[in-house]
Amino acid sequence: MRGRAMITAAVALAGLAMAACGGPAPAGPDDGVLTLAAPRDLVAGPQDPYYTHQTLRVWEPLVTVDQRLRPVPALATSWTGADGGRRWTFTLREGVRFSDGTPLTAEAVVANVRRLLRLAPRQSPFFSLDAGMELAYGRLSDVRAEGGKVTFELERPVADLPGRLAGFFSMVQSPRAFTPAGDFAGGPVGTGPYVLTGWVKGQRAELAANPHFHGAAPAYKKVVVKVIPDANARVAALRAGEVDGLIDKGALLPGQVAAVGGGGHTVVRTPSVLTHYLTFNASRKPFADPRLREAVDLAVDRRTIAGTLLAGTARPGAGFLSPVFGDLAEPSVAPAHDPARARALVEAAGRPAEPVTILVSSGETGQFPYTDIAEVLRAAFARVGLPAKVRVAEATKAVMEAGDYDLFLSAYSVPNGDPDYLLRRFLRSDAAWNTERRLGYRSEEFDTLVDRAAAEADPVRRRELYHRVQRLLAADRPMIPLAYQDNPIVTSDRIGGVEQNVAYIVDLAKLTPLR
Amino acid sequence: MRWLLRRAAETVLVLLALSVLVFSLAALTPGDPAEEILRRGGLQPTPAAVAALRAELGLDRPLPAQYAGWLLDVVRGDLGRSYADRSPVGAEIMARVPATLRLAGAAALVAVGLALTVSLWAALRPRGAVGRVVAVVTVAVAGVPPYIVGILLISVVAVGLRALPTGGDGAPEAVVLPALTLGLAGAATLLRLLRADLAQAVGQPFVKLAAAKGLPARRAVVVHALRLAAPNAIAATGVVLADLAAGAVVVETLFAWPGIGQLAVSAIRQRDLPVVQAYVLLTGLATVLLLALADLCLTAADPRVRRR
Numbered sequence: 001m002r003g004r005a006m007i008t009a010a011v012a013l014a015g016l017a018m019a020a021c022g023g024p025a026p027a028g029p030d031d032g033v034l035t036l037a038a039p040r041d042l043v044a045g046p047q048d049p050y051y052t053h054q055t056l057r058v059w060e061p062l063v064t065v066d067q068r069l070r071p072v073p074a075l076a077t078s079w080t081g082a083d084g085g086r087r088w089t090f091t092l093r094e095g096v097r098f099s100d101g102t103p104l105t106a107e108a109v110v111a112n113v114r115r116l117l118r119l120a121p122r123q124s125p126f127f128s129l130d131a132g133m134e135l136a137y138g139r140l141s142d143v144r145a146e147g148g149k150v151t152f153e154l155e156r157p158v159a160d161l162p163g164r165l166a167g168f169f170s171m172v173q174s175p176r177a178f179t180p181a182g183d184f185a186g187g188p189v190g191t192g193p194y195v196l197t198g199w200v201k202g203q204r205a206e207l208a209a210n211p212h213f214h215g216a217a218p219a220y221k222k223v224v225v226k227v228i229p230d231a232n233a234r235v236a237a238l239r240a241g242e243v244d245g246l247i248d249k250g251a252l253l254p255g256q257v258a259a260v261g262g263g264g265h266t267v268v269r270t271p272s273v274l275t276h277y278l279t280f281n282a283s284r285k286p287f288a289d290p291r292l293r294e295a296v297d298l299a300v301d302r303r304t305i306a307g308t309l310l311a312g313t314a315r316p317g318a319g320f321l322s323p324v325f326g327d328l329a330e331p332s333v334a335p336a337h338d339p340a341r342a343r344a345l346v347e348a349a350g351r352p353a354e355p356v357t358i359l360v361s362s363g364e365t366g367q368f369p370y371t372d373i374a375e376v377l378r379a380a381f382a383r384v385g386l387p388a389k390v391r392v393a394e395a396t397k398a399v400m401e402a403g404d405y406d407l408f409l410s411a412y413s414v415p416n417g418d419p420d421y422l423l424r425r426f427l428r429s430d431a432a433w434n435t436e437r438r439l440g441y442r443s444e445e446f447d448t449l450v451d452r453a454a455a456e457a458d459p460v461r462r463r464e465l466y467h468r469v470q471r472l473l474a475a476d477r478p479m480i481p482l483a484y485q486d487n488p489i490v491t492s493d494r495i496g497g498v499e500q501n502v503a504y505i506v507d508l509a510k511l512t513p514l515r
Numbered sequence: 516m517r518w519l520l521r522r523a524a525e526t527v528l529v530l531l532a533l534s535v536l537v538f539s540l541a542a543l544t545p546g547d548p549a550e551e552i553l554r555r556g557g558l559q560p561t562p563a564a565v566a567a568l569r570a571e572l573g574l575d576r577p578l579p580a581q582y583a584g585w586l587l588d589v590v591r592g593d594l595g596r597s598y599a600d601r602s603p604v605g606a607e608i609m610a611r612v613p614a615t616l617r618l619a620g621a622a623a624l625v626a627v628g629l630a631l632t633v634s635l636w637a638a639l640r641p642r643g644a645v646g647r648v649v650a651v652v653t654v655a656v657a658g659v660p661p662y663i664v665g666i667l668l669i670s671v672v673a674v675g676l677r678a679l680p681t682g683g684d685g686a687p688e689a690v691v692l693p694a695l696t697l698g699l700a701g702a703a704t705l706l707r708l709l710r711a712d713l714a715q716a717v718g719q720p721f722v723k724l725a726a727a728k729g730l731p732a733r734r735a736v737v738v739h740a741l742r743l744a745a746p747n748a749i750a751a752t753g754v755v756l757a758d759l760a761a762g763a764v765v766v767e768t769l770f771a772w773p774g775i776g777q778l779a780v781s782a783i784r785q786r787d788l789p790v791v792q793a794y795v796l797l798t799g800l801a802t803v804l805l806l807a808l809a810d811l812c813l814t815a816a817d818p819r820v821r822r823r
Contacts, residue, residue, distance in 0.1 A: 044600060045600065045602070047600065047601060047602070048600065121553075121564060123552055123553065123601075125599060125600065128553070131561070131564060200773075201607075201610070202611075202773060202777075202778065202781070203683075203684075203773045226683065226771075228682075228683075228771045229768070229771075229777070229780070229781050229784075230768045230769060230771065230780075232666070232769070233669075233681065233682055233768070233769055233770065233771045234771075236669045236670070236673065236674055236681040236682070237681045237682065237683075237771070239674045240669075240673045240674045240677055240680070240681045241677065242680060242681060242683070363784065363786070366784065394544075394546070395544070395546035397546060397547070397550065398546055398547075432561065432562070436562075
């Protein structure tokens with residue numbers, strides 16, 4: 001009988017699955033605990049300038065952005081610019097305490113600014129600190145606390161310091177949270193509705209309500225944010241009821257949106273700061289010829305790309321700054337889809353001897369259907385007499401620096417509320433992107449307009465300058481916007497109050513259990 | 516003893532070759548790590564910043580010097596720092612090894628257990644339908660890539676029946692689906708070998724003699740025939756176990772299992788070369804050692820190998 005027993009035991013072992021089938025079902029969402037999943041770890045740890053992503057609401061910034069990328073109050077209730085944008089003063093919210101019980105003071109804010117300056121340059125998966133923090137403060141000559149207010153003195157005028165500071169760059173945590181070197185001594189100590197109570201790197205973050213929070217206490221006392229990098233695994237966890245929602249940048253692939261809606265889940269689609277662009281290599285033939293760049297612009301069917309290929313998660317691109325920039329976006333730029341005129345332009349300019357190369361980064365094909373889009377572009381170009389081929393490369397930087405491409409399909413976003421970031425870092429004549437990647441865009445008019453706009457304190461004149469910049473770009477075409485990307489997220493129907501801002505931040509404190 | 520020494524020397528040579536391969540993986544990959552690191556936070560780095568970081572990382576030294584330095588560090592247990600967050604790679608990998616071992620162990624149990632059970636079952640009942648059906652099903656499943664098997668298991672068992680978690684390493688039962696997915700392919704390989712060898716062994720005169728002398732059929736098969744049929748399967752087990760490490764990359768990603776396979780995939784996506792390097796080095800090392808171990812087991816089970 002020994003053999004039979006052995007065989008029975010082995011069968012039982014191999015049938016582990018069957019044995020576990022009768023086990024308890026995974027716990028459903030309960031009112032006290034909210035379980036979410038994100039594609040990446042929203043905690044970066046004690047070596048990071050911020051420790052956690054702003055989404056976790058452990059810390060708050062002075063200023064944040066709204067749906068239109070405008071700076072709106074967070075820890076600062078108001079601000080004033082003076083001296084043509086050389087001095088900015090922020091008034092702090094009263095009665096705010098850090099999660100360790102100590103009060104928020106202007107001195108604490110100043111200590112945070114000085115800490116970031118001391119750390120820079122420092123990389124972060126969320127938002128790196130550039131050398132000297134010029135991206136944040138321009139040229140900062142002094143920052144000080146005066147009568148409960150914080151004043152920034154700048155060497156050169158900055159038109160919109162609140163916009164530049166919005167989010168990470170104006171993070172405030174208790175100065176006691178930091179070592180003298182600027183790293184975190186223990187966990188993060190912020191003023192937000194939640195405190196970080198647990199973190200398993202690359203797996204999960206656990207939050208609990210902050211008893212010292214200055215606003216209304218959040219409905220969910222505990223929040224768990226799991227890290228599930230694989231898009232299919234995330235959706236499976238959602239469908240199996242293991243998580244109540246998927247949040248953060250790229251929570252859902254465009255192709256998944258239709259499949260997860262309904263059946264107890266609601267997809268929330270809000271515009272994001274991400275835009276898909278087509279970048280030209282105008283430093284060599286054939287796109288050194290502006291007629292061929294225009295031909296490409298006319299040949300592209302933006303509606304198909306946004307509506308079909310990106311499954312309606314994007315809107316057709318037009319002006320260089322997307323509608324999330326609010327009134328800074330130039331509404332009069334409206335590219336036409338006109339293959340006949342494109343064909344005429346190609347004929348006039350002369351058909352290139354070699355097919356043009358559409359370059360795509362293999363890293364981006366996982367998040368957006370870039371190989372499909374590139375293929376559709378290739379077909380559209382072929383129809384107007386412009387032969388093309390698609391190249392998917394691992395290290396696009398090396399390919400671009402060698403000048404070995406004609407068109408580059410890629411997505412970019414602005415990290416704060418500042419349009420100057422995109423224009424200055426990508427297209428100014430001395431921008432690293434422009435020069436090293438062989439864009440070949442040289443325009444004194446553009447450089448002057450960008451510099452003037454960045455220092456223009458009057459909002460109306462500044463807006464007019466940015467509109468002129470965009471009209472210029474629509475005519476010069478160094479990069480053309482293909483589509484403005486939404487960031488779809490999904491939550492269970494049992495959760496109310498789901499809102500996402502343009503920087504992918506969902507206010508966890510506003511989520512409420514329904515029924 | 517001489518045989519053991521020779522085997523050990525061979526293993527060391529293989530490991531050295533492995534280290535050269537792993538190092539060149541990083542050295543020959545296009546793209547500049549310094550630039551990668553600086554770009555990670557969404558900023559366009561200045562050329563001066565890139566040059567400074569290249570010097571700090573030692574990337575400006577000639578390749579042989581970089582290799583020597585790297586190998587010395589590895590031998591000392593220092594696997595470098597992650598590009599993503601500058602944390603020590605060794606600690607990161609070690610933190611995830613237990614999860615992978617748990618998964619691989621459970622999968623090995625599935626593979627070996629299933630292969631042994633079904634082949635013995637079939638050997639005892641040569642004309643039985645159940646053994647044949649199970650064998651055919653197992654081999655058919657092995658023809659389907661683990662990715663598809665995993666998706667099927669998730670959608671039927673986890674999403675449809677809600678009987679088991681879709682993944683993660685939270686609950687003890689969470690290991691079942693990934694272990695099944697990972698173990699089934701290995702089970703089929705072993706099963707095919709063991710079944711054929713066992714069928715042959717059962718037909719040997721000494722097994723028949725044992726039966727004729729009154730030994731119960733079960734004992735004749737399980738003790739005597741199995742020993743004769745084992746060598747091929749033992750050799751294959753080494754390969755199957757090594758394959759588990761490779762398969763773990765797909766399965767861990769699919770099941771959000773926090774092991775080194777998942778770490779490797781996200782490192783590849785982020786172009787975090789030190790982590791990828793460490794992963795390849797570790798799995799390579801595990802493979803070499805597993806195969807050496809299988810050789811040792813084979814020697815113990817089959818005296819003819821020693822004489823060769």
